[in-house]
Amino acid sequence: MRTAAGLTALALALGAAARNQAAPKADTGSGLAAFETVRKVFQHPRCQNCHIPGDAPLQFDDGRTHGQNVKRGPDGQGAAGLPCATCHQSRNPPASYGANMPPGAPNWHLPPARTPMVFIALTPGQLCATIKDPARTGGKDLPAMLDHVANDQLVGWGWDPGAGRAPVPVPRAELTAAFRTWMDAGAPCPTR
Amino acid sequence: MDVPEDMPLLWVLRDVLSLTGTKFGCGMAQCGACTVHIGDGPVRSCVLPVSAVGDRAVTTIEGLSAGAVHPVQQAWIDEDVVQCGYCQPGQVMAAAALLKAKAQPTDADIDAALSANLCRCGTYQRIRAAVHRAAGQTGGRS
Numbered sequence: 001m002r003t004a005a006g007l008t009a010l011a012l013a014l015g016a017a018a019r020n021q022a023a024p025k026a027d028t029g030s031g032l033a034a035f036e037t038v039r040k041v042f043q044h045p046r047c048q049n050c051h052i053p054g055d056a057p058l059q060f061d062d063g064r065t066h067g068q069n070v071k072r073g074p075d076g077q078g079a080a081g082l083p084c085a086t087c088h089q090s091r092n093p094p095a096s097y098g099a100n101m102p103p104g105a106p107n108w109h110l111p112p113a114r115t116p117m118v119f120i121a122l123t124p125g126q127l128c129a130t131i132k133d134p135a136r137t138g139g140k141d142l143p144a145m146l147d148h149v150a151n152d153q154l155v156g157w158g159w160d161p162g163a164g165r166a167p168v169p170v171p172r173a174e175l176t177a178a179f180r181t182w183m184d185a186g187a188p189c190p191t192r
Numbered sequence: 193m194d195v196p197e198d199m200p201l202l203w204v205l206r207d208v209l210s211l212t213g214t215k216f217g218c219g220m221a222q223c224g225a226c227t228v229h230i231g232d233g234p235v236r237s238c239v240l241p242v243s244a245v246g247d248r249a250v251t252t253i254e255g256l257s258a259g260a261v262h263p264v265q266q267a268w269i270d271e272d273v274v275q276c277g278y279c280q281p282g283q284v285m286a287a288a289a290l291l292k293a294k295a296q297p298t299d300a301d302i303d304a305a306l307s308a309n310l311c312r313c314g315t316y317q318r319i320r321a322a323v324h325r326a327a328g329q330t331g332g333r334s
Contacts, residue, residue, distance in 0.1 A: 067222065069307030080297070081290025081305030086234045087221040093239050094198040101239050102221045 031185025037170060037178035038149075039127055042119045044168050046158035050110045051119035057110055061166055063120070076110040084108045092162035099164030105157035111138060128189035142183050150176040197243035201235075202226045204242045205252060213253035213281050217310070224309030227282040227289075228252050234289040253281035256288060264288045267326035275313035283309050287323050296327055 041047060049058040057066045071079040078084040088108035093101045111117040115138040119127060130136050131145060140148060148155060150172070158168040168175075182188075195204055205211045205228070214237060217225030221236040228237045229251040256262045264287045274280050283306065290297055290305040297305070302323050311319070 067308075069304060071304045079304035080294040080301055081234070081286065081292075082308055083233055083293075086227075086308070087236050087239065089240060089244055091244070094241060096198060097200075097239060098220075100220070102236075 028185060028188045031182050031188045032190060034178040034181035034185070035124070035128060035188070035190065037175060038131075038182060039124050041158075041168055041170050041175050042127060042131075043122075044158070046161055046165070046168050047155075048120040051117055052110070053116060053118045053120070055113070058120075072110045072113055072116075074113050076112040078109075084110075092157075092160070095163055101162065101164075103157065103162045103165065106153040108154060115139070123192055124190040125192055128187075132187055132189070142187060146176070146179050146183060149179050193242075195242060198241045200238050201228070201240045201242050201245060201250070202237040205237060205250075211252050211254050215278055215281055217279070217282070222310075223279070223282075224286060225279050225282040227285040227309065229285060229289060232289065232292045234286055251285075253285055256285065262288060263326040264291065264322070267322040271318050271322040271325060273315050273318040273322050275315055279309060279311045279313075283311065283319055287319070287326065290323065291327055296329065297323060 042051070045058075045061045045063055049060075049063060052058060052072075055072045057070060057072065058064060059066045068082075070082070070084075073079045073083075078086070085108060087102040089102075089104040090106045090108075091104045093104065115136060117137050118130060122130065132142065134141055137145060156172065159172055161167050170178075193204065193208060195208060202214060202216060205214050206216070214228055215225040216238065217223035219238050221239045224236065226236055226238040227234050229235065230245065230248050257265060260266075262284075264284050268274065268280065268284060273283075286306050286309045290302065293305075294301055299320060302320050306316075306319060306323070
């Protein structure tokens with residue numbers, strides 16, 4: 001009886017292994033290739049200008065320090081008395097206002113100071129580690145990050161940045177697919 | 193009001209409602225002369241389409257207090273802040289918004305909140321002192 005039970009357990013274990021093999025994850029190579037698409041977007045000026053290590057956001061494609069001594073503030077909503085919403089409304093100004101007006105999107109803000117979710121000036125490996133670490137993403141795990149990438153309205157502004165700004169060069173659907181591919185491959189990180 | 197929905201709030205205030213206390217400076221939210229409050233927060237009225245205001249309350253310098261007795265306005269008088277005066281409605285509105293957000297600001301708080309309000313007369317030191325005075329603080333002069 002004991003032998004029969006042992007064989008049954010072994011068979012169950014082999015069956016589970018076989019099921020895992022029947023649904024293989026995307027391979028590491030394709031995951032790393034997908035991550036490069038993610039990196040390209042996350043380190044585009046439309047994204048990284050607010051994902052900064054210091055207290056002053058950046059602006060324009062050359063990433064110069066934001067004018068007017070603008071600060072992140074403790075919660076990412078700007079300084080007391082000068083919230084981001086002073087100039088950044090819930091949508092871009094009308095095109096008739098001209099180029100380089102303060103852009104707008106719902107909930108314009110930076111990551112909070114305690115979890116700044118830095119994207120800028122990181123190697124691909126460092127960026128990858130940041131994205132995978134909830135302590136650095138405001139508690140977002142990878143599915144939450146995928147939702148952020150796919151659905152957040154402020155993130156979506158990167159593809160509709162208003163007159164005078166280059167949009168993110170990768171379509172949002174392509175970014176979302178790449179992020180999912182990377183996740184499904186086990187979220188491998190580049191070594192460099 | 194029968195105005196185009198993309199008309200900047202500043203134009204509505206000045207040209208339609210004749211509330212000319214709020215000033216035009218740069219027209220692109222760079223100088224702060226056009227600052228008003230929507231709710232308790234400061235907003236640059238030169239880049240805000242009037243349609244975006246919705247049913248929210250707008251307070252201009254004319255409405256900050258009856259008889260210019262708001263603590264910030266009184267402090268501005270006591271500190272003799274004003275030179276040419278053009279930027280001052282925006283400065284006062286920005287200072288009032290700061291004190292709503294932080295009743296006891298430090299010099300750094302004042303600098304962070306008011307650096308986006310430009311004064312070509314260079315009254316910044318007196319502005320800082322006046323904000324401290326309005327907050328009931330002493331020793332703010334530098």
